[in-house]
Amino acid sequence: MEFSTQTTASLHQIKTAALAVGVFTDGMLSSPADIIDNASNGAIREVLKSEFNAKPNTYLVLRNLPGVSAARVILVGLGKQQSYNAKIHAGAERAFANYCAQARLTEGVSTLASIECEGTTLRSRAQACATEAGQSVYRYDATLGKRDRDTQPKLRKITVVVGRGQAPQAQQGLAAGRAIANGMQLARKLGDLPGNVCTPTYLGTTAKQLAKEFKTVSARVLNLKQIEALKMGSFLSVAKGSNQPPAFIEIKYTPAIAGKGSKGAKQPIVLVGKGITFDAGGISLKPAANMDEMKYDMCGAASVLGTVRAIAELGIEQPVVALIPACENLPSGQANKPGDVVTSMSGQTIEILNTDAEGRLVLCDALTYAERFKPAAVIDVATLTGACVVALGHVNTGLFSKDDELADGLLRAGKATNDTAWRMPLEEDYQEQLRSNFADIANIGGPPAGSVTAACFLSRFTEKYRWAHLDIAGTAWRSGKDKGASGRPVPLLTQFLIDQA
Ligand code: BES
Ligand code: MN
Ligand code: ZN
Numbered sequence: 001m002e003f004s005t006q007t008t009a010s011l012h013q014i015k016t017a018a019l020a021v022g023v024f025t026d027g028m029l030s031s032p033a034d035i036i037d038n039a040s041n042g043a044i045r046e047v048l049k050s051e052f053n054a055k056p057n058t059y060l061v062l063r064n065l066p067g068v069s070a071a072r073v074i075l076v077g078l079g080k081q082q083s084y085n086a087k088i089h090a091g092a093e094r095a096f097a098n099y100c101a102q103a104r105l106t107e108g109v110s111t112l113a114s115i116e117c118e119g120t121t122l123r124s125r126a127q128a129c130a131t132e133a134g135q136s137v138y139r140y141d142a143t144l145g146k147r148d149r150d151t152q153p154k155l156r157k158i159t160v161v162v163g164r165g166q167a168p169q170a171q172q173g174l175a176a177g178r179a180i181a182n183g184m185q186l187a188r189k190l191g192d193l194p195g196n197v198c199t200p201t202y203l204g205t206t207a208k209q210l211a212k213e214f215k216t217v218s219a220r221v222l223n224l225k226q227i228e229a230l231k232m233g234s235f236l237s238v239a240k241g242s243n244q245p246p247a248f249i250e251i252k253y254t255p256a257i258a259g260k261g262s263k264g265a266k267q268p269i270v271l272v273g274k275g276i277t278f279d280a281g282g283i284s285l286k287p288a289a290n291m292d293e294m295k296y297d298m299c300g301a302a303s304v305l306g307t308v309r310a311i312a313e314l315g316i317e318q319p320v321v322a323l324i325p326a327c328e329n330l331p332s333g334q335a336n337k338p339g340d341v342v343t344s345m346s347g348q349t350i351e352i353l354n355t356d357a358e359g360r361l362v363l364c365d366a367l368t369y370a371e372r373f374k375p376a377a378v379i380d381v382a383t384l385t386g387a388c389v390v391a392l393g394h395v396n397t398g399l400f401s402k403d404d405e406l407a408d409g410l411l412r413a414g415k416a417t418n419d420t421a422w423r424m425p426l427e428e429d430y431q432e433q434l435r436s437n438f439a440d441i442a443n444i445g446g447p448p449a450g451s452v453t454a455a456c457f458l459s460r461f462t463e464k465y466r467w468a469h470l471d472i473a474g475t476a477w478r479s480g481k482d483k484g485a486s487g488r489p490v491p492l493l494t495q496f497l498i499d500q501a
Helices: 031-039 043-048 086-101 122-136 167-192 201-213 225-228 233-239 291-314 359-373 388-392 404-416 428-434 452-458 490-500
Strands: 001-009 021-022 059-063 071-076 108-109 155-161 218-220 245-253 269-273 273-279 320-329 342-345 348-354 375-384 397-401 422-423 467-471
Touching: 001 122, 001 167, 021 031, 021 043, 021 086, 031 043, 031 452, 043 059, 043 245, 059 086, 059 404, 071 086, 071 245, 071 375, 086 108, 122 167, 122 269, 155 167, 167 201, 167 291, 201 245, 201 291, 201 320, 218 428, 225 233, 225 359, 233 320, 233 342, 233 359, 245 291, 269 291, 269 342, 269 359, 269 490, 273 291, 291 320, 291 375, 291 490, 320 359, 348 359, 359 375, 359 452, 375 490, 388 397, 388 452, 397 404, 397 452, 404 422, 404 490, 428 452
Parallel strands: 001 155, 021 071, 021 108, 108 155, 269 320, 269 375, 273 320, 375 467, 397 422
Antiparallel strands: 059 071, 218 245, 245 320, 342 348, 397 467
16 A cells, blocks of 8 residues: 645535545534535534534545535544544544545545644654555455455545645554565464464464564574474474474564664564464363464464564664464374473473463573563563453553563553553562472462463563563454454554654
8 A cells, every 4th residue: 555645725616535634523613624615615514513423433424515626525533622632533533544445546645644633743643544545455364265255445645634745744644554464464363364375384484474574574483403403392282183393483673774773773672472373272171162263373473473573664773583483282192191390491490381372482492582682572462261251352462571661662652552551460470380300390270360360471481682572362352243364563662662763
């Protein structure tokens, strides 16, 4: 998708298939809406009398307005002017873009980013516009018949109307938003692909493709032998229950301008993504209902790949390493059994009391491996616990960190991109739930505070650097009729990395 800016006062003369203008409840028109209203003899004020209440997430299509060159004017509801905020703005851009995509238009013009809004800048509003527009054209089609493929949206171009002298800021925002949208598309596609297509090997191939596409990205995919040589006994214990070979994926993003700066080379930020391409639970088998959704258990890996794609497209100055331990978690004659004790790469022994708590078993070895990069910080992303869904639902990602500065940076990045996280506790007192009589640590801590004890388990492998953990079990995909990957937390992670650069 293409994005451009246009500076103009004569909105009514813009030739386009669809022009978005915002209106508030209680009859307050945004200034673009006011211009169109004046040009069309009060056509907008007329419909505001009864037909359209301007509530958030609603819109009304007006065709062929007299005195207006646009074929359609899309009135987009912004709610009460006093409570207008970044989230409502993003929702308005989404409503407009979704309309354009569904109506199979090829282009549209939005004036929504030009409206001032509490807690935002023109740059951040333009970014939201591009992110939402980019998302509106995502359609899963990899395993659908040709007829379904023919209903792909045709939307190719969104033009953002800005004030005089504001184009440069808007263009920065549009570039970031486009990159984030492209990263989300990749993450969503990988998540939505079935487990028999998106295997550990497939994730490795995807990493190699990114390395081909961007000169700043390199990728290495370690095979079973190489993983054995690293002594990743915990990761391998999960992988051995499946006939699919595991993969340990290492991606490096090195900024093109690195080394030229006076500050010297920056230490990398390491992202670690859980890559369980299907989680049946192993011998501690999951119930049958909705088990298909465990194809999404690699969404941490997908979001990490999507984030690498986004920062590579943007060319940010912060070096990044991405690590993905990828395998399946299946029951078989070779699978882990409850009570088994395995030795992690760190040397710590682990008693596997439940083979379905496999995410932490694959992540702990990747977290130990991360030490070799002397990272400025490590952030792991994982569909780790059902308990996190109980705690936070599908609204917020769970954030766990002992480092306040790192946690605040991630929370801020989430707020700025409408991809929010909520901080959860991570105190020593929870650690005692992981006590084992037969190993250094048990892999489950009983029913209380399940998402916290999972984070506590990971914390035992992260003593050597600043670390944060994102539990995306509730936010990585939607269930039910609109089942599909969300692309979260690509916006949060990308924004965080932009902010570090
Ligand atoms: N991948 C699941 C977590 C999950 C479950 C995410 C449902 C989203 C929806 C993870 O591997 C798992 O099975 N966790 C167990 C841990 C338990 C055995 C301590 C869980 O949450 O039930
Ligand atoms: Mn599991
Ligand atoms: Zn899992």
